[in-house]
Amino acid sequence: MQDYKTYNDLEIIDGIKRNEDNAYKAIFYNRTNSIRKFILKNSGDEEDAKEIEQKTILILFEKIRDNNFELKQGVKLSTFLFSIAKNLWYKDLKKKNKSVSLDLNPDHMDIQLPELDITIRDEKEALLLNELESLSERCRTILHSRYFLKISYQRIATVLGDTTPDNARKNKAKCMKKLKEKMLQKINSYG
Amino acid sequence: MDKATFLGNMDKYLEGTLSNSVKAQFENEINLNSELKKEFELHKQTKELIIKDGRRNFLSKLDHLKNEIDGNNTPKDSNKSNGQKKFLPWTIALASIVLISLLVFYYTNKDTPVVNNVPFAEFSKEVEFYPSKGMLGGTTKLIKNLAIYNSSESYYRYDSTFSIYLTAADLKILKASFKNKNFGAPIKEGIETIIFSDSEIIINDLIHLQELN
Numbered sequence: 530m531q532d533y534k535t536y537n538d539l540e541i542i543d544g545i546k547r548n549e550d551n552a553y554k555a556i557f558y559n560r561t562n563s564i565r566k567f568i569l570k571n572s573g574d575e576e577d578a579k580e581i582e583q584k585t586i587l588i589l590f591e592k593i594r595d596n597n598f599e600l601k602q603g604v605k606l607s608t609f610l611f612s613i614a615k616n617l618w619y620k621d622l623k624k625k626n627k628s629v630s631l632d633l634n635p636d637h638m639d640i641q642l643p644e645l646d647i648t649i650r651d652e653k654e655a656l657l658l659n660e661l662e663s664l665s666e667r668c669r670t671i672l673h674s675r676y677f678l679k680i681s682y683q684r685i686a687t688v689l690g691d692t693t694p695d696n697a698r699k700n701k702a703k704c705m706k707k708l709k710e711k712m713l714q715k716i717n718s719y720g
Numbered sequence: 721m722d723k724a725t726f727l728g729n730m731d732k733y734l735e736g737t738l739s740n741s742v743k744a745q746f747e748n749e750i751n752l753n754s755e756l757k758k759e760f761e762l763h764k765q766t767k768e769l770i771i772k773d774g775r776r777n778f779l780s781k782l783d784h785l786k787n788e789i790d791g792n793n794t795p796k797d798s799n800k801s802n803g804q805k806k807f808l809p810w811t812i813a814l815a816s817i818v819l820i821s822l823l824v825f826y827y828t829n830k831d832t833p834v835v836n837n838v839p840f841a842e843f844s845k846e847v848e849f850y851p852s853k854g855m856l857g858g859t860t861k862l863i864k865n866l867a868i869y870n871s872s873e874s875y876y877r878y879d880s881t882f883s884i885y886l887t888a889a890d891l892k893i894l895k896a897s898f899k900n901k902n903f904g905a906p907i908k909e910g911i912e913t914i915i916f917s918d919s920e921i922i923i924n925d926l927i928h929l930q931e932l933n
Contacts, residue, residue, distance in 0.1 A: 677774025
């Protein structure tokens with residue numbers, strides 16, 4: 530397997546399409562340094578930098594997954610990532626009502642930031658997530674593959690050894706039904 | 721639209737891939753049929769939960785990969801000309817110290833753990849608000865109590881455990897929670913893993929509580 534240290538931008542993007550670990554390692558290796566420096570220079574600490582780096586890569590992944598990403602000619606991937614990170618940090622500072630210096634103004638690259646809902650809102654949601662974890666590993670994999678990774682039934686069937694895409698589809702429906710029943714039970718008991 | 725068709729169209733509606741006419745029909749069903757509306761709301765909520773769980777797992781994976789990178793990019797021993805990885809003596813020594821410390825603390829404190837002279841039960845009650853509001857890292861296990869290992873004020877609880885990875889967002893919440901409760905902080909730089917069992921949680925060698933006074 531190719532060493533991640535030698536990946537060029539296009540190889541990273543192809544790697545992300547296949548959700549390969551080495552693609553993400555290549556980003557961490559030498560394409561996030563400017564993000565870290567920027568956050569530390571603008572009222573952030575190491576934890577903020579780490580969080581923004583991670584969220585930036587998550588956004589890149591989701592854009593590539595949704596076929597909503599194209600690296601324009603002459604633009605480096607690191608520049609694109611930096612623009613996302615800068616915008617994310619700008620939003621964070623605004624939320625915290627912190628004053629924003631001029632050089633923190635968000636970039637005007639054509640980047641739309643999605644709402645990244647990752648925080649567990651309350652105890653009820655925590656309990657519901659518990660129900661998801663209580664599913665079999667196979668069911669969780671099918672549901673994540675379909676709804677988060679957005680993998681085709683064809684590929685799910687190949688990865689999980691289901692005989693046909695149609696079988697994978699039926700298995701997903703069964704897992705979803707099971708999870709919804711568990712959730713409904715929990716929602717009703719929670720009141 | 722019959723129920724089977726409606727159920728089959730829920731994902732397509734959420735993904736925005738229904739034709740305009742079917743979409744209008746679908747919305748009409750939701751407005752007129754409260755049973756189907758409930759079914760749809762549950763489906764939507766379930767799907768959002770799966771996506772959130774997927775995102776949190778993804779962030780945990782990134783954290784793990786970043787740690788691997790950081791580990792691999794530390795300066796190498798110049799004598800290793802054959803490229804083989806070797807354990808350095810200091811890593812073995814460090815691992816031994818950590819292991820021995822853990823065992824010593826376990827056997828000396830497992831019955832009556834104390835946190836800054838606060839009995840464990842009282843302490844865990846104080847911090848219960850945090851885990852009950854959410855969960856940590858790539859797990860979805862609800863955490864009931866929290867105990868913290870502190871190198872100077874020896875205490876902690878230990879049980880059959882396993883490790884999970886924390887996301888940077890988790891760390892911020894954790895840190896903020898401790899600040900709010902005046903339990904001090906800061907969380908030590910390089911915090912990586914958290915070890916817990918069903919009823920207890922151990923942040924092992926990760927958090928340095930400051931004395932309250």
